[in-house]
Amino acid sequence: MSSLLNKILLLTILVLAFSSINAEENTIKSYNQYNFYSGNFDFSDDKQKAILFGFQHQNEMLERETFLGNISPITGGFITENSAAYIYTGIEWNYDMGGKMIFTPSFAPGLYSEGDGKDLGHILEFKTEVQASYKISESSSFGLSYNHISNASLGDKNPGANSYMFNYLKNF
Template identity: 70%
Template sequence: MKKITIYLLALLTIFSSSLLSAEKNNSDHQYNYFIGNFDFSDHKQAALLFGFQHQNESLERNTFIGKISPITGGFITENSAAYIYSGIEWNIDMGSLEFTPSFTPGLYHEGDGKDLGHVLEFKTEVQFSYVVSGDTSLGISYNHISNASLGDKNPGANSYMFNFLKTF
């Protein structure tokens, strides 16, 4: 029940702060606020996570596989594990839906959370978003974090998130 309450409070905070800015900004900066469950497949290590990601849409490049752009972000879990990253994502428009796979190498600190075996970890993610308005989308995403056997162990972590994307 505690996790559900935290989910609802975080989503309410995100929605209320963004709805207060009713005026459309002509900015190319997209922010992705997300909340989810870190390492949900390991019941002993599962933890609530909060995260933030930035994408500068003016750096997007059109390619044969869609729009590619750099992203930077991070998250922290309720167990004080943290991950900061920078990488690329592909934005594939499908009408009012958008499919966004990404790859981001980053630095991981286990805190009181799961030991992933190395400080350098790689995150692969897929996200589906629904465009609510010209500058707002809601989405769901899944990622896997792994060190590609750079460390002595490589347990990996699977996570899912609920995303609120807003261009400011």
């Protein structure tokens, strides 16, 4: 089943990428960025690792320039092949590294349901993430990200989960 889901995700990414490359660039600033991602949930735990699929929205109308850089709100979620799910909202910092590279750390508290997957010890979990992206056009980027999810010892146990993802980011 995960093979079929991977093929569907890859096809979706390719269609979106080629449609954005061939389309005329819009001169009006886009205010919504969507991040479609897939990867390996808890890759460091051989017994619990699973394929994940996720979606994230960034509203650039609410972005702010601060002494830390450009900060904007994010909201998203993912589901694993074992029916574990996580929904979150938080903030991200976007650092233009010159040229076409962007570095994006983020922090987002959220709600976790283990499904048939890993028990992380609490419903409230915190996600910290770093992402490096490469712009392929004014409205599309590909990226690689790594995150850690932990309950900060709110529960009786706090095993945490480390994940990596491949990202397709699209501005609309």
